Amino acid sequence: MMSRRPFGILILILLIGLVLAMVVAAGIGAMSISPANIVAIIAGEMGWGSFGNYSETESMVVMNIRLPRIICAVLVGGALGLSGALLQGLFRNPLADPGLIGISAGASFSAALVIVLGASAGLAGYYTLPLFTFIGALATTFLVYALSRSGNRTIVTTMLLAGVAINALAAAGTGFLTYISDESQLRTLSFWLLGGLGGSNWSSVLALLPFVLIPLYFLKGLSKKLNAFALGEEDAAYLGIRTGQLKTLVILLSTLAVGASVAMAGVIGFVGLVVPHIVRLMFGPDHRIVLPASMIVGGILLLVADALCRTVIAPEELPAGIITAVLGTPLFLSILLREKKKNGMAWA
Numbered sequence: 001m002m003s004r005r006p007f008g009i010l011i012l013i014l015l016i017g018l019v020l021a022m023v024v025a026a027g028i029g030a031m032s033i034s035p036a037n038i039v040a041i042i043a044g045e046m047g048w049g050s051f052g053n054y055s056e057t058e059s060m061v062v063m064n065i066r067l068p069r070i071i072c073a074v075l076v077g078g079a080l081g082l083s084g085a086l087l088q089g090l091f092r093n094p095l096a097d098p099g100l101i102g103i104s105a106g107a108s109f110s111a112a113l114v115i116v117l118g119a120s121a122g123l124a125g126y127y128t129l130p131l132f133t134f135i136g137a138l139a140t141t142f143l144v145y146a147l148s149r150s151g152n153r154t155i156v157t158t159m160l161l162a163g164v165a166i167n168a169l170a171a172a173g174t175g176f177l178t179y180i181s182d183e184s185q186l187r188t189l190s191f192w193l194l195g196g197l198g199g200s201n202w203s204s205v206l207a208l209l210p211f212v213l214i215p216l217y218f219l220k221g222l223s224k225k226l227n228a229f230a231l232g233e234e235d236a237a238y239l240g241i242r243t244g245q246l247k248t249l250v251i252l253l254s255t256l257a258v259g260a261s262v263a264m265a266g267v268i269g270f271v272g273l274v275v276p277h278i279v280r281l282m283f284g285p286d287h288r289i290v291l292p293a294s295m296i297v298g299g300i301l302l303l304v305a306d307a308l309c310r311t312v313i314a315p316e317e318l319p320a321g322i323i324t325a326v327l328g329t330p331l332f333l334s335i336l337l338r339e340k341k342k343n344g345m346a347w348a
Helices: 003-025 035-045 056-091 103-117 125-148 155-178 182-194 202-217 221-228 233-238 243-265 273-285 287-311 320-343
Strands: none
Touching: 003 035, 003 056, 003 287, 003 320, 035 056, 035 273, 056 202, 056 221, 056 243, 056 273, 103 125, 103 155, 103 182, 103 243, 103 287, 125 155, 125 202, 125 243, 155 182, 182 233, 202 221, 221 287, 233 243, 233 320, 273 287, 273 320, 287 320
């Protein structure tokens, strides 16, 4: 078992990698800006002194367009990576994912309801859309979890089949809303279905931030409990873990993160599924490193995907969901083949 110090060093290394990726991503685009000027612009805006030789246009591009989009990519990717790690730890199965078990589809359907029914400026103002997507994600998660339970066991096959059914039902509902939507609503719905960060701004960052920071508060306690839960639900109960409370908290935090992510960026697949696998291959199955590292690696992965979205067919943009699928599918297939050769798909 690793000590706390190596865990801290690993997290620090990942955070440094994340910061470097953010600086590089901020300089990529129609207007190329050097990393030195990126640092100088941000330092100047933060009041840390004026240095570097950059123009006012470069400053406006970085601060008003690229930086909020980059922060949103990190927050959304981190939320999806963390939710995937939490759900895989809860179900004790590597196939548990916000997309596979219907959470993303439920959140997307709820977002479609808000868009088509014109409730985006409702009682909760800017938070109406995240609130509705959270409710949709929560409802589908509890439904899939309830259907997959038999006695004190979670039947993985039933969970996946229930997820398929929920995905199909939500897709049908979203399709109907697409059919009755007008031209403006249809364009907005297309954004949710394909996923993307093109509409990001500082208001988006402020709206998304609370939904991502709340799960961070519980990470330390959850990591120890999920380590015990990996031994089995009954064994965890013998060790003093309140398993019912743990399951409820994990589901709430996962759906909170996924709901806010779908509200911000639409449906972006494979991040929550692939990232925890990558982290476990790199650092092992201990949730003390898996949870925070999945959040950081998820942010890096979506940051890279978004940079590709902006540059592959510039000046046009590709949807982020397409890029994450292209990146995630071969990674996931390689992991499946590796696990098949190693131990017949057994959970590590």
